Amino acid sequence: MDLTQVIYIFVNGIYLGSSLIIMTSGLVLILGVLKVLNFAHGALYMLGGYFGYTWVTMVMHGKLSFPVAIFVVFVAVGLVGIVMERFFIKRVYGANVLYQFLITYGFILILDGFVKLIWGTRFKNFGVPEILRLPPVTVLGAYIPPYYIFTIIVGLLVGLGLWLMTARTNFGKLIVAAASDSEMLNALGKNVPLIYTLVFGLGSALGGLGGIIAGPILSIYPGMGSSVIVPWFVIIVVGGVSIRGAIGGSLLVGMVRSCGSLISPRYELAFIYILMVIVLLFRPTGLLGGEKVH
Amino acid sequence: LVQKNLCFGAIILVLLIVPVLINSDYFMTLMAEILILGLFATSLNLLMGYTGLVSFGHAAYFGIGAYTIGLILQRTTLPFHFALLASFIVPAIAGLVIGYICVKVGDIYFAFLTLAFGELIYVIIVKWESFTNGYQGLVGGFPLPSLIESTTGFYIFTLIVVSLSLLIQLIILGSPFGWTLRGIRDNTERVDFLGIDVKFHKLVAFIISCGFTGLSGALLAVFSRGAFPDFASFWKNGEVFFMILVGGLNSFVGPLLGAAILKFLKTYLSNYTIFWEIILGSILVFFAIFFRQGIFPSLERLYGHLIARVNRYSGGGTC
Numbered sequence: 001m002d003l004t005q006v007i008y009i010f011v012n013g014i015y016l017g018s019s020l021i022i023m024t025s026g027l028v029l030i031l032g033v034l035k036v037l038n039f040a041h042g043a044l045y046m047l048g049g050y051f052g053y054t055w056v057t058m059v060m061h062g063k064l065s066f067p068v069a070i071f072v073v074f075v076a077v078g079l080v081g082i083v084m085e086r087f088f089i090k091r092v093y094g095a096n097v098l099y100q101f102l103i104t105y106g107f108i109l110i111l112d113g114f115v116k117l118i119w120g121t122r123f124k125n126f127g128v129p130e131i132l133r134l135p136p137v138t139v140l141g142a143y144i145p146p147y148y149i150f151t152i153i154v155g156l157l158v159g160l161g162l163w164l165m166t167a168r169t170n171f172g173k174l175i176v177a178a179a180s181d182s183e184m185l186n187a188l189g190k191n192v193p194l195i196y197t198l199v200f201g202l203g204s205a206l207g208g209l210g211g212i213i214a215g216p217i218l219s220i221y222p223g224m225g226s227s228v229i230v231p232w233f234v235i236i237v238v239g240g241v242s243i244r245g246a247i248g249g250s251l252l253v254g255m256v257r258s259c260g261s262l263i264s265p266r267y268e269l270a271f272i273y274i275l276m277v278i279v280l281l282f283r284p285t286g287l288l289g290g291e292k293v294h
Numbered sequence: 295l296v297q298k299n300l301c302f303g304a305i306i307l308v309l310l311i312v313p314v315l316i317n318s319d320y321f322m323t324l325m326a327e328i329l330i331l332g333l334f335a336t337s338l339n340l341l342m343g344y345t346g347l348v349s350f351g352h353a354a355y356f357g358i359g360a361y362t363i364g365l366i367l368q369r370t371t372l373p374f375h376f377a378l379l380a381s382f383i384v385p386a387i388a389g390l391v392i393g394y395i396c397v398k399v400g401d402i403y404f405a406f407l408t409l410a411f412g413e414l415i416y417v418i419i420v421k422w423e424s425f426t427n428g429y430q431g432l433v434g435g436f437p438l439p440s441l442i443e444s445t446t447g448f449y450i451f452t453l454i455v456v457s458l459s460l461l462i463q464l465i466i467l468g469s470p471f472g473w474t475l476r477g478i479r480d481n482t483e484r485v486d487f488l489g490i491d492v493k494f495h496k497l498v499a500f501i502i503s504c505g506f507t508g509l510s511g512a513l514l515a516v517f518s519r520g521a522f523p524d525f526a527s528f529w530k531n532g533e534v535f536f537m538i539l540v541g542g543l544n545s546f547v548g549p550l551l552g553a554a555i556l557k558f559l560k561t562y563l564s565n566y567t568i569f570w571e572i573i574l575g576s577i578l579v580f581f582a583i584f585f586r587q588g589i590f591p592s593l594e595r596l597y598g599h600l601i602a603r604v605n606r607y608s609g610g611g612t613c
Contacts (some may be wrong), residue, residue, distance in 0.1 A: 106578030
């Protein structure tokens with residue numbers, strides 16, 4: 001194994017990990033604060049992909065199309081999340097995880113159904129955006145696609161942004177407080193239901209962001225959310241329910257998959273489930289702590 | 295419990311003979327599938343509803359059962375009844391090994407751990423192509439005994455296997471062992487203080503559940519003349535959650551009812567409207583918010599009210 005190969009595996013691992021940070025941080029945020037395991041997070045991710053596809057191919061063309069699309073998708077999917085939470089999800093807070101499964105599974109079907117109605121069942125692809133069609137970067141003989149670098153930057157920005165938000169801003173501190181003791185926060189006169197709605201909206205928006213960032217590389221199709229959600233749970237378990245858990249878990253899982261694909265491309269996914277079993281047995285709260293899942 | 299459910303069972307059994315009498319292939323196919331999925335649902339409910347353990351990876355044992363019978367029938371000359379028996383035993387052994395690890399951890403981690411093992415098995419089924427034929431599944435049909443080749447034959451065979459399995463499950467649930475499981479569900483600590491080995495009981499319940507789940511998988515494999523990776527996927531498990539929760543988590547008949555409802559909804563909605571997914575999803579959301587106990591317990595209560603009212607009017611107060 002030469003150096004070039006090592007760089008490929010390393011960069012690929014970081015790339016996979018960064019895209020996972022974008023996709024899973026919203027899921028973890030919602031689980032940590034609202035104690036809801038949102039199975040429909042994958043469906044919101046799918047929605048992000050489709051909104052982005054429509055924006056890039058129909059609404060706006062040119063160099064600025066993709067950057068604007070990212071912003072539009074973030075807001076639009078966030079709004080979908082806010083509607084979901086306000087009218088439906090808030091009614092299963094504190095309920096058995098099975099009912100959370102039932103309601104979010106219902107949303108998977110509903111969103112899949114709408115996507116099929118509006119966009120049809122065919123696979124869609126919108127290709128690498130114009131602004132990022134640059135020559136590959138060469139690092140010690142290894143060619144790295146610019147889109148990988150872009151994804152890594154976005155992933156790190158999302159991670160950094162969430163970390164700064166919880167550590168430095170007022171809203172972030174309210175979120176942390178709501179996660180650990182929402183009753184006390186309520187007693188202090190803060191509007192807890194509003195915080196919950198905003199957190200769900202932010203989490204959904206991040207899921208949508210994951211969708212549009214993945215769109216140019218992967219195909220988008222109805223039901224794409226269901227195929228990714230289960231591997232995302234591995235990250236929750238491995239990292240633990242916290243922002244740093246989501247970041248660390250994503251990077252670790254990305255790296256394990258990248259190395260796994262070298263050892264045995266066929267059983268690449270099997271490695272992360274074995275990792276999940278090991279973590280659950282020896283450190284059930286996740287490698288990077290966070291509190292217990294309820 | 296056994297007697298009450300036997301009464302129900304007898305009525306349902308009589309109803310189930312009807313398709314044979316009117317000799318309608320369409321209804322027999324429909325009912326056979328409902329019975330098979332119903333057995334899957336009651337087997338998982340043994341764990342969820344009665345022991346209080348949520349398994350997110352149960353479809354794996356369904357898949358193992360299906361592949362066991364399929365591989366034995368396709369690759370060996372062993373007789374059918376041996377293959378059917380093996381499709382109970384092999385998933386049960388898998389359940390023994392995996393369950394032994396899973397019962398060590400607390401409830402929510404139990405759910406995640408079963409999910410991890412379930413997905414592991416799914417990946418193996420999809421990727422071990424030389425053994426399982428990968429994504430395509432075991433296709434090409436199985437050599438079957440002539441008795442169950444016909445639709446009627448298979449329907450009666452399914453009816454017998456499912457009824458016997460349900461009867462065995464009922465007997466288990468009515469036994470002291472079954473009541474201990476409910477005790478674990480309602481108050482694990484107290485059962486533990488009584489000196490009862492909680493982990494051992496959980497493990498045995500898990501093994502029994504896996505065995506029957508595998509058996510139902512084998513029936514579906516025979517029904518669809520093939521075994522497919524989809525049988526073992528997480529979303530198969532999700533459909534069964536639907537059946538259990540819509541039918542009624544804390545009842546024995548509920549999941550069967552749920553299986554029937556899901557099958558009917560899927561068949562009729564997808565025949566008549568392109569909005570079927572949206573409608574089905576809305577029904578789920580409705581149930582999760584407003585109707586958590588499920589249909590069957592509500593029916594039972596309604597029945598209880600009616601009986602009470604009839605008794606009041608007729609002056610009899612024997613209930």
